[in-house]
Amino acid sequence: MAAQKLELLRRCFGYSEFRSGQDELTDALLSGRDVLGVMPTGAGKSICYQLPALLMRGITLVVSPLISLMKDQVSALTQSGVAAAYINSSLTFAQYREVLRRAQSGAYKIIYVAPERLGTADFLDFAEHADISMLAVDEAHCISQWGQDFRPSYLKIADFIASRARRPVIGAFTATATDEVKADIERLLQLRDPLRLTTGFDRPNLYFEVARPKNKQSCLEAFIARHPQQSGIVYCATRKAVEKVCADLLDHGISATRYHAGLEDEERQENQDAFIYDRARVMVATNAFGMGIDKSNVGFVVHYNMPKSIENYYQEAGRAGRDGEKAECLLLFSRGDVQTARLLITNSSGNEALSELEREQVTGRELQRLDKMVEYCTTSGCLRAALLGYFGESAPERCGNCGNCNSERTERDITVEAQKILSAVARVDSKYPYGLGTTLIMKLLLGSSERRVIQLGLDTLPTYGALRGTNQAQLREWIDLLITEGCLQSTGGERPVLHLTPEAGEVLFHGKKVIYTAIKPRSAERSAAPAAADEGLFGALKALRMSIAREENVPAYIIFTNAALTDMAAKRPRSFSELLKVSGVGQVKAKRYGKAFLDEIARYMAEERA
Ligand code: ADP
Ligand code: ZN
Numbered sequence: 001m002a003a004q005k006l007e008l009l010r011r012c013f014g015y016s017e018f019r020s021g022q023d024e025l026t027d028a029l030l031s032g033r034d035v036l037g038v039m040p041t042g043a044g045k046s047i048c049y050q051l052p053a054l055l056m057r058g059i060t061l062v063v064s065p066l067i068s069l070m071k072d073q074v075s076a077l078t079q080s081g082v083a084a085a086y087i088n089s090s091l092t093f094a095q096y097r098e099v100l101r102r103a104q105s106g107a108y109k110i111i112y113v114a115p116e117r118l119g120t121a122d123f124l125d126f127a128e129h130a131d132i133s134m135l136a137v138d139e140a141h142c143i144s145q146w147g148q149d150f151r152p153s154y155l156k157i158a159d160f161i162a163s164r165a166r167r168p169v170i171g172a173f174t175a176t177a178t179d180e181v182k183a184d185i186e187r188l189l190q191l192r193d194p195l196r197l198t199t200g201f202d203r204p205n206l207y208f209e210v211a212r213p214k215n216k217q218s219c220l221e222a223f224i225a226r227h228p229q230q231s232g233i234v235y236c237a238t239r240k241a242v243e244k245v246c247a248d249l250l251d252h253g254i255s256a257t258r259y260h261a262g263l264e265d266e267e268r269q270e271n272q273d274a275f276i277y278d279r280a281r282v283m284v285a286t287n288a289f290g291m292g293i294d295k296s297n298v299g300f301v302v303h304y305n306m307p308k309s310i311e312n313y314y315q316e317a318g319r320a321g322r323d324g325e326k327a328e329c330l331l332l333f334s335r336g337d338v339q340t341a342r343l344l345i346t347n348s349s350g351n352e353a354l355s356e357l358e359r360e361q362v363t364g365r366e367l368q369r370l371d372k373m374v375e376y377c378t379t380s381g382c383l384r385a386a387l388l389g390y391f392g393e394s395a396p397e398r399c400g401n402c403g404n405c406n407s408e409r410t411e412r413d414i415t416v417e418a419q420k421i422l423s424a425v426a427r428v429d430s431k432y433p434y435g436l437g438t439t440l441i442m443k444l445l446l447g448s449s450e451r452r453v454i455q456l457g458l459d460t461l462p463t464y465g466a467l468r469g470t471n472q473a474q475l476r477e478w479i480d481l482l483i484t485e486g487c488l489q490s491t492g493g494e495r496p497v498l499h500l501t502p503e504a505g506e507v508l509f510h511g512k513k514v515i516y517t518a519i520k521p522r523s524a525e526r527s528a529a530p531a532a533a534d535e536g537l538f539g540a541l542k543a544l545r546m547s548i549a550r551e552e553n554v555p556a557y558i559i560f561t562n563a564a565l566t567d568m569a570a571k572r573p574r575s576f577s578e579l580l581k582v583s584g585v586g587q588v589k590a591k592r593y594g595k596a597f598l599d600e601i602a603r604y605m606a607e608e609r610a
Pocket of ligand 1: 015040041
């Protein structure tokens with residue numbers, strides 16, 4: 001079996017070895033054991049069920065939440081010579097019947113199906129007579145109410161399984177690693193003694209960076225200008241921000257499109273396609289965009305606003321570099337975003353299916369997750385270490401491949417300033433036991449004469465104006481640092497206020513020093529590199545891929561991924577058998593496109609010699 005598996009991986013998908021976890025998960029499913037596979041976005045979950053599906057008798061059903069994902073996966077499979085189909089609301093009734101009829105006659109090995117279809121009479125009737133040997137549940141966290149993407153229709157999967165005379169083996173896959181969600185998946189899908197496998201969450205090809213630009217828009221434009229050949233996603237927190245950022249990019253001649261829940265279905269679909277088919281280079285979107293988007297050649301993901309949690313962040317940022325090529329994930333942080341996120345969490349009406357108390361719990365947890373997100377944005381330590389630590393993984397203290405590791409640091413002793421901040425909070429604590437928010441504390445320290453400051457009598461406190469003339473953003477960062485160091489505590493809730501902690505006494509009375517580390521990323525010089533790869537043979541192969549993609553009306557990355565083209569440009573195959581050694585080139589694709597690419601390589605090399 002082992003040889004057979006590898007040979008199939010090679011022949012069908014064009015890969016010479018398994019990635020971490022794929023082998024074990026495949027084996028378990030083939031032996032009839034359920035699995036729960038937790039792997040980060042881009043790690044290669046699909047292979048874990050597609051490969052065993054091809055080696056098993058009968059049909060594999062894949063439950064998947066999004067129409068676009070199914071379409072994409074099915075065209076990728078078809079390109080690789082695998083008989084596959086999908087069943088969802090995008091089919092007309094006649095098409096739907098036709099797919100079921102063909103499925104009945106054994107035309108497909110793999111059928112993607114939307115969860116809400118599982119309970120329909122037609123489908124159950126089909127399933128009754130079909131030989132369904134495996135059920136794979138993609139994005140399995142959608143079944144959990146604790147997750148961010150709860151979909152009630154996912155609960156139907158269990159009914160479907162229970163209604164089978166012969167229970168298929170079940171594979172559940174997700175990128176969400178929290179214990180609650182994992183437990184929910186096992187319980188609600190009733191997995192039987194599953195192989196639980198969580199692979200490492202590190203994505204070594206992703207470069208992480210956090211910036212606090214004065215002007216986000218110009219920072220974004222400069223960033224995109226430094227990545228001239230790449231396509232990327234810009235995530236914003238609100239629809240309004242999407243509209244504004246997208247319009248500004250278009251004004252600056254950048255080929256951009258947009259996506260959010262406020263657009264008509266038709267426009268959303270159109271814009272999504274424009275991005276996937278590389279007609280628009282940049283997608284500006286809310287977090288409504290992306291789940292199930294498989295586009296593998298995304299070179300960067302910028303967060304224009306901070307997301308609500310590290311789970312969200314890692315999933316969204318993880319859409320960069322799925323093809324294994326180097327990619328960049330930049331987060332533009334501003335304090336205002338924290339407040340926006342807080343409001344989005346506390347004002348959301350919540351999940352109707354939950355009781356009042358449960359809803360409160362959910363909100364509480366979301367606020368905790370938000371705090372962790374803020375910690376990520378304000379740490380001076382290694383960003384990768386922070387992310388991996390959050391997912392419970394140990395990591396080297398410095399990765400050498402993130403904005404914080406790769407930056408100029410200057411340390412400054414701010415003990416005196418810290419003492420002034422802390423005494424101001426102490427005064428406020430004794431005068432206003434409820435405490436004041438960061439903004440007012442800052443105004444007090446800066447000696448603002450705003451009405452509210454005077455009304456509250458802050459100007460009568462001895463610390464009024466103690467840090468007059470300090471840059472406001474700078475003062476914010478110092479306060480953030482004191483929070484991180486545990487000298488100050490910011491209460492959660494809708495209107496967080498600052499209080500002193502016992503730790504503050506160390507700084508105020510016992511000579512503990514406070515050191516502030518200013519971080520200046522060196523990204524500008526560094527990011528110039530990847531673009532260079534776009535020249536030469538790689539560029540020529542890309543152009544060829546684009547023209548074939550246009551002709552066949554499929555996304556370019558479905559034909560060959562960027563990683564495959566990079567490898568091809570490096571190996572410069574001259575024959576069919578050499579071409580098959582390129583990573584990502586399987587038999588069927590080699591047959592279909594091989595000649596065109598070999599010709600292009602030969603032409604390029606002849607030109608080079610001339
Ligand atoms: P996920 O669903 O986990 O986000 P995918 O299944 O979409 O990830 O795979 C991500 C990318 O990795 C795809 O381009 C896929 O072709 C590639 N890939 C998967 N397995 C391998 C492998 N063993 N070797 C090389 N590339 C792989
Ligand atoms: Zn690092």
